[in-house]
Amino acid sequence: MNYLYFLYMDFLAKYNVPKILGNITFYIIPFCIIAAVLLVVVLILVLAERKLLGYFTQRKGPNRVGYWGVLQTLADAFKLLIKENITPGKADRFLYNLAPILVFVPVVTVLGIIPYSGEFTFVNTSTNIILYVVLAAFPVLSIFLAGWSSNNKYSLLGAARSISQVLSYELPITFVVLSIVVLASSMNLSGITLAQYSSKGLAGWFIFPCIAGFCIMFISILAELNRCPFDLPEAESELICGYNTEYSGMRFALFYLSEYSMLFANSLFLSIIFLGGYLSPFGGYLSHIIFGDSQLASFLVYFEQTFWLFLKSGIIIFVIIWIRATLPRLASYDLIKFSWVVLLPASIINLLWVIVYKYLTGGAA
């Protein structure tokens, strides 16, 4: 990363651009790259979800546009792009237009702090796990804005559900994240990844001392993403589409985009804090095994690390889609009760256990 920084500053110095401008723009560029890459990732995710749901229910899924339906999501995105943006007559116009833009900002920011490989983090701060937890809960604010400003009763109900849901599931998440911080003795996502390194590969992953924490986190993430069986804010059979009932065209697409981006970001986060992030599950990297200690191997390792991270998050996304194909939706009061009665006590017990574990294994300072 530092190398890239100097390369960039040298490049600007050649054209006599002030240094201060270079310092500012250097941190904006990665987010533009993320936004562009994100579009591709979401296109793939949407196609994957539709294909998988198709196979789960013995259909073929999209299979007309392009070979094997690969262009289907592209066509859908294009359709949303050229559709009319309808604003309800009595909506609060400013907030109504603001909400879809606001929902997208934290998503892009969150992806900037993920360590994709050993040397590749866009923005690396020392306590970025806290930043992640805060930013991941942020979209609910725009969901509420959307529901409130639409001036639609279904949207309002969806927004209210969303708020209560995120409020109750944010606490277990925080406690599990705390237990990870205790285990890793670090609040930095790269640090947490490295703390899981062991020569035996996956033996060092935090999922083993903290399996309960993983389950709690997985369930809470489903709730925070409004995924089945916690998809109450957009429960189709009751609230039609929940908070985004009134949105159409590109504004709707932004909500859709952020939903899938958050799915992607959360699965990355889950694989970083529990499944060893970009570490290989075999201890050594395949590139080193195949190419020895050559220059090529140390270059390929970075790509291999990203591959492992994406593979792990891919498996998590697959399970999430699988759950969607299987389970019915919870009732709203059961959902809140489940969080406060089961998940919160369980996460506190998990934290205590992790502290004891850390003490016993001699990690306590």
Added chain:
Amino acid sequence: MTAVKTFKLNLGPQHPSTHGVLRLILELDGEKILSCEPDVGYLHRGMEKMAEQMKYVQYLPTVDRIDYLAGCFYSELFCRTIEKAMGVEIPDKVKYIRVLLLELNRIASHLLWIGAFLMDLGATSPFFYAFREREMILRYFEKLTGQRMMYNYFVFGGVRTDINYLEDIENIIDILPQKIKDYEKIITDNPIFLTRTEGKGIIEQTLAKNYSITGVNLRASGVSYDQRLYDRLYNNIEFVPIVLDGKDSWSRYKARILEINESIKIIQQALEKVKQLGDLRQVLINPIRLKLPEGEYYSEIEAPRGLASCYILSDGSDKPYRLKWRTPSYYSVNLLREILRGAYLNDAIAIAGSLDIILPEVDK
């Protein structure tokens, strides 16, 4: 100025889960329902008034459309009323053919209900699985009658053509029990499904009787009343009416699953009988010259959604003076007024779904 504490929500008439066009005017306190006022009639097609302008035979093809998921039952009901009025006793083979098709139709209707109910609860897969099995039955109907849903197969005094493709039915009743077991695996003991249905939408026996609820909804409340027991069509066929006493949505679900299994048994018996009896001999009534003698005629049948009946008042001409249908869903819709009070919004959809309401049948 007083503080606003409740608000009114118009659920429908255009809503993804009202199974047609039903409008429920709900008064909500948060998500809790204080009162519910069903508003029906958006699908009214004037089925009863229309009959007064048409000859009996002209009216016959339209009666399937009263309930598009169980068309056989209404055409059987209409034919039966005419046959009763003319004093015609249909031969055995026709009887068993009718039983066969009615029960196949009942299975198709229940299968669709299972899919739609689970869709209301937010599970998408069972919908497709149920439709896959329903498709086999519809394919058979299409082969036999040329139509997938509006069969127009029963005529006054018989059936339109002799039954055929019996091996298809055998195939269906071979496959179905295994598939029903699969549904039970994915649905019946699912903890989320249990929390959504157990103890929800309780219909007490007195309430059910006061609101004239019939069919599965009544039997799931512990009242043993199945019109098929008194039906001459089912005379030589052995079956047990499914009676559960859970009174809740779960019992209504389970009762329908068990009823499918019971229907399969009925089909097996009817199939044997149809095979034993030789050629089709019918006592067809000439539909062109058909004039009902002056008087009142009434008959009833156990449709998938409950007791359906047909009443004809004839003045001796070739058209009915007055024709009246009793459609069971209409009574279930009224029940929503009572059982939705105090429920939460997301339970409301599940409870309404569990009653198996079909709107064309409500509005006629």
